[in-house]
Amino acid sequence: MGARPPRARSPVPTWYLAQNRPVVARSKKRRSSPSNDRVSDGSDGSAVPHLNEQHYLGEIFCNRSLKMRSIKAIGFDMDYTLAHYKADTFETLAYEGALRRLVHAGYPREILDELRPYDPQAYIRGLVIDKKRGNILKMDRHKYVKLAFHGFQRLSKQERDALYNPAAVNWAAFNEPDFAVVDTLFSLPDAFLFSKLVEFKDQYPNLIEKPYEQIYRDVRRAVDLCHRDGTIKRRVAEEPAKYIEYDPHLIPTLKRLKRSGRKTFLLTNSLWEYTNVVMNFLMGNPPGLLELDWLDLFDVVIVGANKPAFLTDPRLWMYRVDPRSKEGYLSNTEGVIDGNAEAFLREGKVLQGGNYTHLQEILSLNSGSEVLYVGDHMFSDILRSKRQLGWRTMLIIPELTDEINEMLRSEVDRQRLREMRLLRDELDEMIDRAEWELHCEYERSEHEADPHADPSRRQRIEALRQSVETAETELREVKAALAAETERYHRRFHPVWGQLFKTGYQNSRFAEQVEQYACLYTSRVSNLRFVSPEITFRCMSDQCPHDRLHESPMRRILERRLQVVQNVSDLDAASS
Numbered sequence: 001m002g003a004r005p006p007r008a009r010s011p012v013p014t015w016y017l018a019q020n021r022p023v024v025a026r027s028k029k030r031r032s033s034p035s036n037d038r039v040s041d042g043s044d045g046s047a048v049p050h051l052n053e054q055h056y057l058g059e060i061f062c063n064r065s066l067k068m069r070s071i072k073a074i075g076f077d078m079d080y081t082l083a084h085y086k087a088d089t090f091e092t093l094a095y096e097g098a099l100r101r102l103v104h105a106g107y108p109r110e111i112l113d114e115l116r117p118y119d120p121q122a123y124i125r126g127l128v129i130d131k132k133r134g135n136i137l138k139m140d141r142h143k144y145v146k147l148a149f150h151g152f153q154r155l156s157k158q159e160r161d162a163l164y165n166p167a168a169v170n171w172a173a174f175n176e177p178d179f180a181v182v183d184t185l186f187s188l189p190d191a192f193l194f195s196k197l198v199e200f201k202d203q204y205p206n207l208i209e210k211p212y213e214q215i216y217r218d219v220r221r222a223v224d225l226c227h228r229d230g231t232i233k234r235r236v237a238e239e240p241a242k243y244i245e246y247d248p249h250l251i252p253t254l255k256r257l258k259r260s261g262r263k264t265f266l267l268t269n270s271l272w273e274y275t276n277v278v279m280n281f282l283m284g285n286p287p288g289l290l291e292l293d294w295l296d297l298f299d300v301v302i303v304g305a306n307k308p309a310f311l312t313d314p315r316l317w318m319y320r321v322d323p324r325s326k327e328g329y330l331s332n333t334e335g336v337i338d339g340n341a342e343a344f345l346r347e348g349k350v351l352q353g354g355n356y357t358h359l360q361e362i363l364s365l366n367s368g369s370e371v372l373y374v375g376d377h378m379f380s381d382i383l384r385s386k387r388q389l390g391w392r393t394m395l396i397i398p399e400l401t402d403e404i405n406e407m408l409r410s411e412v413d414r415q416r417l418r419e420m421r422l423l424r425d426e427l428d429e430m431i432d433r434a435e436w437e438l439h440c441e442y443e444r445s446e447h448e449a450d451p452h453a454d455p456s457r458r459q460r461i462e463a464l465r466q467s468v469e470t471a472e473t474e475l476r477e478v479k480a481a482l483a484a485e486t487e488r489y490h491r492r493f494h495p496v497w498g499q500l501f502k503t504g505y506q507n508s509r510f511a512e513q514v515e516q517y518a519c520l521y522t523s524r525v526s527n528l529r530f531v532s533p534e535i536t537f538r539c540m541s542d543q544c545p546h547d548r549l550h551e552s553p554m555r556r557i558l559e560r561r562l563q564v565v566q567n568v569s570d571l572d573a574a575s576s
């Protein structure tokens with residue numbers, strides 16, 4: 001008998017496994033954990049996708065081609081980028097803290113009972129909060145509001161159209177100060193708390209007299225204070241495994257990128273004390289053990305970065321942090337880099353604040369296009385860095401795993417929807433053709449001395465009218481069935497808000513922003529382990545409607561008309 005091969009060591013620390021036994025059968029997850037991805041966790045010695053199932057494998061998608069060879073520095077945000085928080089526990093912590101703060105600030109004590117418990121599944125990213133009206137909206141890429149709720153009460157199409165038609169709202173706006181976009185997972189407790197308070201105020205107007213927009217400001221302030229004053233961070237520091245997902249592939253992925261010769265940096269709004277706790281957890285260290293070896297993963301670490309201002313305001317000053325002091329003792333960076341980045345970094349590479357000019361000087365970069373920045377926040381991380389600085393961007397979308405897996409599971413439903421849409425289009429075309437033929441009959445009769453002389457023409461006109469009427473009845477039925485089927489399909493993704501990337505069958509506003517601002521997007525940073533650090537990411541070819549000429553409904557209409565008349569000039573004559 002040959003010697004048994006050595007068992008591959010699990011990369012997951014044993015203390016973490018003991019505290020996090022696998023949880024079986026939670027029906028519907030809004031967001032994914034590393035265990036959701038259909039990839040090996042490495043415990044069997046492999047780190048490759050399982051290809052025997054139709055699942056998201058951790059692909060990185062490309063909107064704008066990117067040669068990694070021309071990238072000289074790769075930077076990472078920390079919260080929800082390197083560290084993925086567990087929705088149930090982490091968001092509940094923010095929600096509960098904010099609720100107590102609101103009572104402390106004068107809100108009625110009754111909200112402590114009425115507004116509990118927090119539901120982490122209630123909202124998705126990409127929604128827009130209408131602060132003045134107390135509504136939450138989902139819109140398509142044209143900013144057309146397709147779904148709206150007042151508190152938790154769904155608005156009818158008529159109500160929606162009355163409030164959000166182009167004459168009522170400046171569509172270019174849908175932005176601050178009257179609107180707020182839920183563009184980070186941190187904002188989901190805000191949306192839930194605001195909706196709950198809107199519902200509470202409507203029910204007990206004498207208990208909360210403030211207008212909705214003031215309520216929104218109070219909610220924002222309360223949640224923000226919980227993040228700043230240590231309410232959340234203290235608890236996370238005590239039990240990080242309760243609040244943060246552990247991804248065994250993350251640190252090896254970062255080490256590999258560092259080994260590839262590129263400069264790497266961490267750029268986070270979190271302060272030193274909290275950053276150190278989270279990074280130690282991600283390194284696999286047990287709670288309470290705070291070591292500094294994670295600093296070797298990066299050439300520069302910037303905490304308390306104050307994004308998006310860091311990316312736009314060149315006047316912000318930079319400080320050096322003493323990582324050996326627990327709270328992160330600060331000292332001035334006099335003269336700043338002074339043209340000698342190496343000497344500057346020898347003094348210490350953990351910094352606080354500053355701005356993009358400091359960072360690019362420290363990294364000795366000539367242009368923004370040499371930086372790839374990886375973040376989760378559409379506005380602060382991705383939009384600003386790309387627009388202002390020309391940095392290349394990778395957006396982390398943890399929801400992508402569930403979104404794609406559900407899409408793959410529902411292929412049969414999507415085929416049915418395609419067939420129903422085709423039937424609708426054919427009925428539309430049938431009506432259009434019959435109307436056109438009617439028009440031609442009327443035209444011909446106008447040029448005759450006695451238009452009523454030909455009885456067969458009257459019959460043809462009557463038959464055409466009948467067929468239009470029948471097709472219109474059928475069309476109404478097909479449209480109603482299609483709307484119901486589309487809604488049923490969307491409920492597979494989320495019972496209320498549907499698919500993250502779609503609104504109806506158009507791209508959602510969120511999808512539009514991903515396409516516009518993220519050069520690359522994927523579910524988690526460790527998916528970079530599947531490709532070489534020298535890879536060229538290539539995008540698929542863009543398609544305008546005219547690129548799919550033969551699928552165009554207008555093309556089909558014209559082709560059928562051309563079957564009736566002989567050529568295009570006859571068609572012109574018949575239509576004039």
Ligand SMILES: [Mg+2]
Nearest residue numbers: 077079080376
């Ligand atoms: Mg973040």
